[in-house]
Amino acid sequence: MSQLLSLVVPCYNEEATIEIFYNEILKYEKQIDADLEFCFIDDGSRDKTLSILRQLHAKDERVHYISFSRNFGKEAGLYAGLSMAKGDYVATMDVDLQDPPSLLPKMWRMLHTEGEEIDCIATRRDTRTGEPVLRSFFAKLFYKFINAISKTNIVDGARDFRMMSRQMVDAVVADREYNRFSKGIFSWVGFHTVWLSYDNIERSAGETKWSFWNLFRYSIEGILAYTVVPLYAASVLGIIMCVLSFLALAFIFIRSCIWGNNVAGWSSLVCIITFLGGIMMLSLGIIGLYLSKIYLETKKRQIYIVREQK
Structure with missing residues (x-):
């Protein structure tokens, strides 16, 4: 056969x-x-x-x-x-x-x-x-x-x-x-x-x-x-904030070298807060992605729905 x-x-x-x-x-x-x-x-x-x-x-x-x-x-x-x-x-x-x-x-x-x-x-x-x-x-x-x-x-x-x-x-x-x-x-x-x-x-x-x-x-x-789009946005925003904090730190360092620093401490504090905020948003985004997987699995929705079959 x-x-x-x-x-x-x-x-x-x-x-x-x-x-x-x-x-x-x-x-x-x-x-x-x-x-x-x-x-x-x-x-x-x-x-x-x-x-x-x-x-x-x-x-x-x-x-x-x-x-x-x-x-x-x-x-x-x-x-x-x-x-x-x-x-x-x-x-x-x-x-x-x-x-x-x-x-x-x-x-x-x-x-x-x-x-x-x-x-x-x-x-x-x-x-x-x-x-x-x-x-x-x-x-x-x-x-x-x-x-x-x-x-x-x-x-x-x-x-x-x-x-x-x-x-x-x-x-x-x-x-x-x-x-x-x-x-x-x-x-x-x-x-x-x-x-x-x-x-x-x-x-x-x-x-x-x-x-x-x-x-x-x-x-x-x-x-x-x-994954889901809003949680993607949280992760991407976290990455963007991290990059911006590094750019801000570089800018402030160069400005201080050229023109001096009028207010000591504020620039480094702002960069640290921005950096940590970006890391936290990135971490929350990643955790959210895993939670979304659990959420969708527990719903036990149909993988597909058939309209016509031959």
Whole structure:
């Protein structure tokens, strides 16, 4: 009996890429010794994404989809896709073809060549060609920082593109935490993972949904599991106050050297108060971020809400 490979593909406003992705997958299906199942997740798209998924489902019974009641984010989309996937093996990938379908046959062969020795073939980018220099710099900084403070290792350049055994997928789905960071969860559940590297590939069509700010927020969520905007503001304000206090101290020192200091003591006192105030606001912001994680977890809200499913 042939095995089943499920492809989990989150989509948000991807009307320009879905059919391109589907046709590209069909080019390589004969190289995979398994039946295919498409699991698309419409993450509350506002374009024609859902209409295209309906058409694909009507044309190909292997195409299944879930449409959310609103935009719940890519993490919720991945979780929904893994939950609905029925395959003996499951691959998660982006619809924009930055995760090349041409690697699927190789990933399949690697999983089966080693038998039970490998549970997951994961991918990482060797290069960031085409990506803004500033984004690449902060991405590398993020991986260095999170690996320095966390026991859960996250590989630099790791993608969500991976092929997993059913046992590993079940372990990931069993983790129902609300504040999800899939790269961390994939690593935390363990299992034997082999990494496959490839050069960065630009989108096939459409525009990226990941702005610099979105990536910054996502990196903070990876470190603290989750956060909220007002608490971000408290932390950022604390940092700004610290920087301003150092600048004020430098200004007052230079002024005193040039023109002298008419009122002794006041300048240093103001700098100390400003600095300590900034440190306290920064500390309160960090504590607040952790409290917000606890707050959101204790609510036990649904990770996503399904509006339509086929």
